[in-house]
Amino acid sequence: MAKFKKYTYLILLLIIASSCIETFEFKTASFDANLVVRAIITNELKQHTVELSRTIPIDSTKLDPERNAIVSITNDAGEMYNFQETQDGIYTSNVDFAILPNIAYTLNIETQDGNTYNSTPETLPKTSTIQDLEVSVQENDIDQIKEVVIKANSNTSGNEGQYYRYAYEETFKVKTAVWSPKKLVILSNTPPYSFELVDKDPNIDGIGFCYGTLNSKNILLTETLTLAQDQIIGFPIRKIPIDNYIVGIRYSILVKQYVINQNTYDFYTLLNTFSNPDNIFSQTQVGNIPSNISSTTNPTEDKVIGFFEVSSIATERIFFNRNEIADTFTGFNNYVSLADCTERPNPFITGPFGNSPLLDLLLNGWIYQSPPDTPIIPPERPYALTVKPCGDCTHIGAPIPPSFWVE
Known part of the structure; x- marks a missing residue:
């Protein structure tokens, strides 16, 4: 009984203590808008x-x-x-x-x-050319998954050593999961509701493929001062898990090589340490990274974050298909799974309360896919739909290949 009373008093004490805690409102500390x-x-x-x-x-x-x-x-x-x-x-x-x-x-x-x-x-700085880009499939030592590894080799015009920064722009081809060559156009969104099924324009809507483009986010730096010769050999630019959909059909990468000076190299090295790699110039920055830009109005108080980079650039682009890095066009996770695309409603054009279930779905992320899966197509429900990401890959990229694309 004494033990029970002891626990009862402890519980009451915790309840009283918690009732005395006031909500703390977080306030942002003052900062300089540098x-x-x-x-x-x-x-x-x-x-x-x-x-x-x-x-x-x-x-x-x-x-x-x-x-x-x-x-x-x-x-x-x-x-x-x-x-x-x-x-x-x-x-x-x-x-x-x-x-x-x-x-x-x-x-x-x-x-x-x-x-x-x-x-x-x-x-x-001195110029340098990209000799070639290597593509290989390697096993990641950390989690033992296979990756497509893209490496750069380069030559320079001098022998005294240089500093390098790399960036890339990758473009990849994806296939719509459940493509239809037709689309449903809304002619009237008020009673009497009216819709028209029309052919997609290949020059506008494409033919079921989309081309996504992503830019590099991480800061890629290297130097050759510590090497016997000023030459980049096998510098890793990009690693992609082999089951990633961006290497599922056809892939291209444009590698940009910047020759920079030591001050620029030091700036990016510090920035790489302190900043968020998702977007290094749009996040809150630490103020103690040296810059080559300064205020002439108030140099002691008005700090500048960033750098004026003057660099020479060389570029190289390569393409490769899935069958050049893997045996078949399978073995990758598509941007949307077919298992997520099995629902295909065919709603009424006009509902019992005067609304249009078909219009509601079309305005909320569904698109035309095909006639209903029935032997007889009901005139009041003539269209079967699919959720937009399944039948339209334009959230990944444009349906028309970019001007540089070659098959």
């Missing part, structure tokens, strides 16, 4: 871009672009390239230009509040 700069200028002849934004609080997810700034790049040859804001916070050069060797370039920014920023003068 200028964030993303500027990569290369020896490509094109319109270059500079992206400007402000740091955001830790509890915010929306990017804060820096609008209405004056942006230019000058060099010690007396040339100036002006940039115009083409999207919020994105500034594009008015003309095509390419960075030339042995000339120093400086980034100049004036924000809408009148503060000015300049970069240190930066020159073009």
Whole structure:
């Protein structure tokens, strides 16, 4: 009995204590809205871009672009390239230009509040070419799964060692799970409801395939100063599990190789340590990463996050099919499983209360698939539907192949 009373008192004590706890409202600590700069200028002849934004609080997810700034790049040859804001916070050069060797370039920014920023003068590093891209299937040592591994080999024009940064853009072909060459068009969404079945236009709707594109997210760095010669051999660019749908039919990767200087290399090394790899220039950034851009208005208090990168670039693209890395076109998990596409309702055009069950489904993620699976097609329910991801892969990518695509 004494033990029972002891436990009763303990429970009452916990109840009283919990009733005295007040809800704590989390408040974001004050922060400085520092200028964030993303500027990569290369020896490509094109319109270059500079992206400007402000740091955001830790509890915010929306990017804060820096609008209405004056942006230019000058060099010690007396040339100036002006940039115009083409999207919020994105500034594009008015003309095509390419960075030339042995000339120093400086980034100049004036924000809408009148503060000015300049970069240190930066020159073009030596050029380097991508010799080839290797594709192999290897077993991952950590979880023992097979992966498609893409590696880069390159040569440079010098022998003194260089710093390299890599990025890539991958494009892949997927097949719609339950494709139909026809689509249902809504002619009237009010009584009397009217619909029309029409042929899909191959030039607009495609023929059942889609082409997705993804950009690299991680920072890929290497150097050759510690090597006997300035040559990249077998640097891993991309690893893809062999059961991933992006290598299920046909795949292409465009690899971009940037030759950078040591300061740029050090900046990306620190950024790779501290930042979120999902989008390194749109998240809250730590303020202690050195930058080559500084405020001329208030250099001690007004910090800049980002870097003015001047680099030489080389690119290489390859394609490969599924049967070049695996025996058949099976053995991968499609973007949507056929098991998730078995439901095929054929709703009434007009319901008992004057509504249209067919219209409701069409407006809520269903599309036409085929006539109903019955010997006799009922006139009041002539269309069988499927959920949109099963019959339309455009959430993965465009239904028309990009201009560079070859089969």
